[in-house]
Amino acid sequence: MSICPRWIYNSNMQTPCDLWSALGAKCSPSFTPPTSPFDFQNFRPTDDACQCNMVAYNLMGGCAVCEECRVVIPGEWPTIAQWKESCKTTVFNNTLSESLSNGLLLPPWALQAPNGTTWQRAEASVNAARASSTATSSWTGFGSIGSSSSTNRHSDTLGMSIAIGWFTFIILLIVAKVICWCSVICFLVRQKRRVPAYRKMAAYYRANGAGTQVYLH
Incomplete structure (x- = not known):
């Protein structure tokens, strides 16, 4: 035997x-x-x-x-x-x-x-x-079968997807901040330009008695 x-x-x-x-x-x-x-x-x-x-x-x-x-x-x-x-x-x-x-x-x-x-x-x-x-x-966990190379490719793809996701999030965050700051700056610039006009208007109204209140008893 x-x-x-x-x-x-x-x-x-x-x-x-x-x-x-x-x-x-x-x-x-x-x-x-x-x-x-x-x-x-x-x-x-x-x-x-x-x-x-x-x-x-x-x-x-x-x-x-x-x-x-x-x-x-x-x-x-x-x-x-x-x-x-x-x-x-x-x-x-x-x-x-x-x-x-x-x-x-x-x-x-x-x-x-x-x-x-x-x-x-x-x-x-x-x-x-x-x-x-x-x-x-060549065996992977949970009863699935795959080669080490395919596992590495899967890991690389997953890692790249995560990296792209974080990169996109950071870009969107930067864009949002830029838009916010631009809005604030535009508002301040418009307000600064309006101040001289408001002053002239106020002086005109005061010269013409606007704003004087008459109280009747």
Whole structure:
């Protein structure tokens, strides 16, 4: 029975052996992954599109980890170069075609080429953790889903709207004050211009006896 580390499963809890078997069956219905004890050094892939790719090679490494339930030492299984040697009539690809990947829910670590010459459990584990962290950061609160970039864009838009609102309010406040002061100044100027006219009118009325009150007893 296969015992795999948690990070090595896909989101449907399928093991690398399950996925490798499903991939291989697309080219050869009778294909089944080797079981424990896994003959690492002597195993070679079939010369077809389902095996001559980096994904199949990675799944092979993950399947070996599940079957053996231990850290596999480099040299106990074929290197990438040795895997490619079996692809004599088939071009080795780093990715899967759409027809081959269709229906397969591949874990992120299976899609990344190893940095060295051989698939490494530790490296794949780091890739799986990094992918999981990236996926988690894309979730926002209250059950909604969104990318961090869309969240940032939303925050930027909200911040810009608030800034525009405050700017508009300040402009309107300044305009209102200017109008108020202009009204006061205009009133004072009109009053200042009216004073000489009022004085002349008052002098005229006094000279002509206006304003004198006659009381009858």
